Amino acid sequence: MKKLIGLSLIAAFLFSATACRDEGPAEEMGRELDEAAEDMRDSLDDAADELEDATG
Numbered sequence: 070m071k072k073l074i075g076l077s078l079i080a081a082f083l084f085s086a087t088a089c090r091d092e093g094p095a096e097e098m099g100r101e102l103d104e105a106a107e108d109m110r111d112s113l114d115d116a117a118d119e120l121e122d123a124t125g
Contacts, residue, residue, distance in 0.1 A: 092100070
């Protein structure tokens with residue numbers, strides 16, 4: 070039974086590793102949205118720091 074579970078886990082890992090190599094359009098769009106959100110957060114942090122420096 071342990072062997073079957075182990076082989077199943079290895080098969081699932083190998084399948085998921087090969088299935089996720091190519092990025093489809095939804096994954097690419099999601100990654101781009103994540104990057105855009107991170108850039109916006111960084112810009113807002115910079116603006117907040119500048120406002121704090123300007124107002125003392």
